[in-house]
Each structure stands twice: as structure tokens, then as C-alpha cells.
Amino acid sequence: MDLSLVLALVAVALSVLFLLVTRARKPSQRGKLPPGSLGLPVIGQSLGLLRAMRANTAERWIQDRVDRYGPVSKLSLFGAPTVLLTGPAANKFVFFSTALASQQPRSVQRILGERNILELMGADHKRIRGALAEFLRPDMLRLYVGRIDAEVRRHLDESWAGRATVTVMPLMKRLTFDIISLLLFGLERGAVRDALAGDFKHVMDGTWAVPVDLPFTAFRRSLKASASARRVIAGITRETKAKLERGEASRSSDLIACLLSLTDDSGAPLLSEEEIVDTAMVSLIAGHDTSSILLTFLIRQLADDPDTLAAMVHEHDEIVKSKGDGEALTWEDLAKMKLTWRAAQEMLRMVPPVFGSFRRATKDIEFDGYVIPKGWQVFWTAAATHMDGSIYPEPDKFNPSRFETQSASVAPPCSFVAFGAGPRICVGMEFARIETLVALHYLLRRFRWKLCCKENTFVRDPAPSPLHGLPIELAEHKAASP
Incomplete structure (x- = not known):
């Protein structure tokens, strides 16, 4: 049978299933739902958003919805009914409301x-956090500065x-x-670290995708890479557990050791191996993916911004002059890198590594005159405030001075949300x-470098990635003498 026909039949079957499920879950409340449409069953507006992200028009896609429906609208993303919220007040509501639980797409x-x-709540979330x-x-x-250096x-x-x-x-x-x-998992250079790094090249490929496990899809690639990475981390967890039992490691050795050491009042482990592996997966992604995008x-x-480059170079030259060339950086040195x-922060405003995220309504809840039914997703996006000209004048212009103390105080609370806010702000x-x-x-x-x-x-897929991975022409630079 032709593959396209098979896929079409699968899509029809899933659509029928979605209709049955959504009818069964029809909300009991009688409040006013936000304007908008849930779109096609299962697919909804997912493909439209993903296409916009890959075409680098996602901000425009969001703004078009805001222009059409206002700052609150309903749609369907990744198989679930969703409410899109935009603006500083919406950000504050998303990050601080106790009626919204953290939830990622399926x-x-x-x-x-x-x-x-990202999925845990209550005591479990507090313990792991x-x-x-x-x-x-x-x-x-x-203590980490020297090792990072x-x-x-x-x-x-x-x-x-x-x-x-x-x-x-x-x-x-x-x-x-x-x-x-x-630093967090005790992995020295070698085959294990190389294997894990190889898996994580593909783990994020299908995180924002319709969760249909079919051959040749990004979602299938991500599932395979995730399974391989989880096996490696599970092995590390078992080795660390054995070291703890032999007295060769302590709670402070690394994150895995700390999680393994958590016990309840009776001395029983608080976390299962599955929870530890899941936490390690998220920590590895959060600890390297976003920073690499920012850098x-x-x-x-800086390749095309000589004024900012010169100012930053001067800042770092001054730091070296105060301590001598060749010496490792210290915590005190980092405090002097204010312009950098x-x-x-300005780059995080313009190109946030995380385009947006999801919450789930744990009960019927109101915002701005509309009801968000229990079980629905809530979607927020950083670009809605980061690129708002009424908050950040000339939002397309790179201007680090926005984040000087005086200037930053002008923006409303929860306008800059590159790290989130509230109880779940990025740890x-x-x-x-x-x-x-x-x-x-x-x-x-x-x-020094030039763009090739x-x-x-x-594009965003789903994280931002420059054309061809950003090839540059590189030249050694003779730094100023201390």
C-alpha cells in the first residue's frame, strides 16, 4: 500500500478518535470561551505555527492572531484545545496563577x-527543584567558575x-x-560523554510536533534519541548509586548523587530511577541548549556591530589589566562584566531560546473576561512582549542599554520573560x-570573525538556529597587554 495512503488513513482514524474524546470532555462550564477556532481535529493550528517558526515568521503569526482575536484566543496545538495569552498581564497570570499547572505538549x-x-507539582516538584x-x-x-574557565x-x-x-x-x-x-553529572571526557552528546543532537528535533509515532518523522527521531540517552543516564545512575553505597561518592558529588540521596522520614528513597533519569534529561537540555543558542x-x-564589540572588548581588557593575563577568571571578575x-539580555529579548511554553488549567478559571476550561492548555510566548514597541521602543534594534538599571525599570513587570518568572523561574x-x-x-x-x-x-525548529549553523571566517586576535 502506498505510504501516503497509509498516512492519510491514520490521520482519518486519529481525527475520528479526537472527535470522540473532545466530545466526551466537553467542558461543563457555561462561561464565555475566548474567540477563535480549534481548527481541524488533532492537527488544529499546529502545522501553521510550526511552518511559521521554520520560516522565521512566528512572531508575525502570533501578532496576526492578536490583531484578529485580541490578546486572548482559543486554538488547538499538538492535539489539545489551547488558549493563547499575550501581554505582560497575561505573563504574570501564567507564571503566578495557582490554578495553572506546568504542562508541555504531549x-x-x-x-x-x-x-x-516540568510536569511535577507540589511536594515532588519542590524536592527536585x-x-x-x-x-x-x-x-x-x-566553585564552578574555575572549572568552566x-x-x-x-x-x-x-x-x-x-x-x-x-x-x-x-x-x-x-x-x-x-x-x-x-559539572552536574560528573561525566569526564570520553566515550560515554561523546555518546550522550550524539543522542542530544536529535532529542529536541520532534519536541514540538504532532505526537504521531510514524517512520521518517522528527518525532520518531526524537523518541529514538531519547531512548538511547535515557539508557546512558540510567547506567550512570546505577554506577553512582553503587559508588554511594561503597562510600566513593557523597550527596555533594554531583546532581545524580544528590537525587539518589533524597530520602523520606523512614529512610526510603524519595525518587524512583525513572524520576531521576527524567530530571537529568531536562537538566541536560536546560543546561546546554539555551546557553549555546545565546552564545x-x-x-x-557582534560580527556586524563594531560599536558593541569595541565596548565589550574594552570591558574585558580592563578585567585582564586588573589581574594579569593568563590567570583564570574568578567570581569577582564576572561581576565586572556588566555591559557583556x-x-x-538584549539578545535574549530579541531571540529567546524558548519561543513559548504551556500550562494546563487544573480547574475552570477566568482571565480578562473569558473562561479557560479545566484541562485546556494555556500557551504563552515571550515574543508577544519582547517585541512590543510600546514596551521596548524600536524592538528590532539591538540596544543593550535597555537593560541598564534605570531603563529596565520602565518596562512593566513580566515584560522580559526569557527565564520565565514566578515559582518556576529558571533555576x-x-x-x-x-x-x-x-x-x-x-x-x-x-x-575576531566575519560571517560567511x-x-x-x-529559523526555529523549535529552537532558533542560524543559517547553516553560522559559519564564520576566523582570525586570531592579539589581545591588549595587561
Whole structure:
């Protein structure tokens, strides 16, 4: 039978199933639903949004809906009825409402695991977040600076020095993956880390996709990569457990050891192996994917922004002058990189690594005069406020001064949401800042670059990716003497 016919029959069958399910789940409330349409069964508006993301028109796609229906509208995304909310007030509602539970699309749940921290609530979420926060508290982060410094220098020596051209995105992904896997999971360089890095190249491919497991789809590739990565992490978990039992590791050794050490009042483990593996999957993605995107797009921006480049180079030259060339960076040095971090925040505003995310209504709930029925998804997107000209004048212009103390106070609360907000604000935000600042310090001190592609575009699939991975012409730079 022809493959296209098979796929068509499957789609019809799923459509019928969707109709039966949605009728069975028809909300009992009598309130006013938001304007809009749920679209075709199962598919809804998912394909339209994904096409817009891949064509780099997703912000326009969102704005067109806002222009048509207002800041609150209903649609169907990834097989579930959804309410799109936009604007600072909507962001605050999404991040702080106790009636909204964190929920990712079914595709994300299947790939990252049913018990990952993004899905957990209540005591389970607090325990796992607490374990993550313990490893990311300031006194621990101080200890990480030197190890990140060494990893960045090694990476630049091996993969950048002496090269006429490099492709930035894959190199940044490997650098940040090596850093996070070393610091949070104790993975030294070698075959295991290489295998895990290979799997994570494809784990995110199908996270925003219609969750139909068919051959040759991005969703199937993600499922296979996820299964392979989970086997590796499960092996690491068992090895760490054995080390703890032999006294060769402690709760503070790494994140896996900490999660394994969590016990209840009777001394029984609080987390199953599945929960630990799921948490590790999310942590690996959060710890390397977003930072690598930020670094890549900053390199892209600085290639054609000589004024910002010169100001940042001066900032880093001054830091070296105060301590001597060749010395590793310290926590105190990072505090002096104020302009560099403002530039990073501005890049996060313009190209947020996470386009948007989902919540789930745990009960019928009202917002702006409309009812969001229990069980429906709520979708928020950073671009709705990040690119709002009434909040950030000339939003398409790269302007780090927006994030100076005085300027930042002008924007309404919950306008800048690159790291989220509220109880689920990114627990690794400070770690990402350290990783970014250390990497930029050595890149700016050692190299200059030009873009190889005249067409300076990018797509979202679902994370932003520049054309061809951002190939650049590279030249060694003689840094200013201290």
C-alpha cells in the first residue's frame, strides 16, 4: 500500500478518535470561551505555527492572531484545545496563577519522560527543584567558575585555534554540553560523554510536533534519541548509586548523587530511577541548549556591530589589566562584566531560546473576561512582549542599554520573560550567566570573525538556529597587554 495512503488513513482514524474524546470532555462550564477556532481535529493550528517558526515568521503569526482575536484566543496545538495569552498581564497570570499547572505538549512528555520536573507539582516538584537549587546556590557556583574557565580554554584550543573557518552553533552546543555534563553529572571526557552528546543532537528535533509515532518523522527521531540517552543516564545512575553505597561518592558529588540521596522520614528513597533519569534529561537540555543558542546569536550580532564589540572588548581588557593575563577568571571578575551581560539580555529579548511554553488549567478559571476550561492548555510566548514597541521602543534594534538599571525599570513587570518568572523561574539562570560570560571573555580576547553567509537569517525548529549553523571566517586576535 502506498505510504501516503497509509498516512492519510491514520490521520482519518486519529481525527475520528479526537472527535470522540473532545466530545466526551466537553467542558461543563457555561462561561464565555475566548474567540477563535480549534481548527481541524488533532492537527488544529499546529502545522501553521510550526511552518511559521521554520520560516522565521512566528512572531508575525502570533501578532496576526492578536490583531484578529485580541490578546486572548482559543486554538488547538499538538492535539489539545489551547488558549493563547499575550501581554505582560497575561505573563504574570501564567507564571503566578495557582490554578495553572506546568504542562508541555504531549510530544515533549513522550520525549523527556512523564516524571520530569516540568510536569511535577507540589511536594515532588519542590524536592527536585530544591536539589537543583542546592547545586546552583551562589557558594557552589563560585566553585564552578574555575572549572568552566578551564573547559572553555580547552575547547577554544582544540576547536577554534588555527582554523580559518568554523561553524559556530555545533561548536557552542558541544562546549556547553561538555560543561553541564561535567559539572552536574560528573561525566569526564570520553566515550560515554561523546555518546550522550550524539543522542542530544536529535532529542529536541520532534519536541514540538504532532505526537504521531510514524517512520521518517522528527518525532520518531526524537523518541529514538531519547531512548538511547535515557539508557546512558540510567547506567550512570546505577554506577553512582553503587559508588554511594561503597562510600566513593557523597550527596555533594554531583546532581545524580544528590537525587539518589533524597530520602523520606523512614529512610526510603524519595525518587524512583525513572524520576531521576527524567530530571537529568531536562537538566541536560536546560543546561546546554539555551546557553549555546545565546552564545551563537551573540557571535552573529557582534560580527556586524563594531560599536558593541569595541565596548565589550574594552570591558574585558580592563578585567585582564586588573589581574594579569593568563590567570583564570574568578567570581569577582564576572561581576565586572556588566555591559557583556546587558548585551546577553538584549539578545535574549530579541531571540529567546524558548519561543513559548504551556500550562494546563487544573480547574475552570477566568482571565480578562473569558473562561479557560479545566484541562485546556494555556500557551504563552515571550515574543508577544519582547517585541512590543510600546514596551521596548524600536524592538528590532539591538540596544543593550535597555537593560541598564534605570531603563529596565520602565518596562512593566513580566515584560522580559526569557527565564520565565514566578515559582518556576529558571533555576539555572545564574549558571547560564556564568557560562555565557566566561565563554565570551575568551572569545573576545582571542578571536575576531566575519560571517560567511550574506543572508543573515535563522529559523526555529523549535529552537532558533542560524543559517547553516553560522559559519564564520576566523582570525586570531592579539589581545591588549595587561
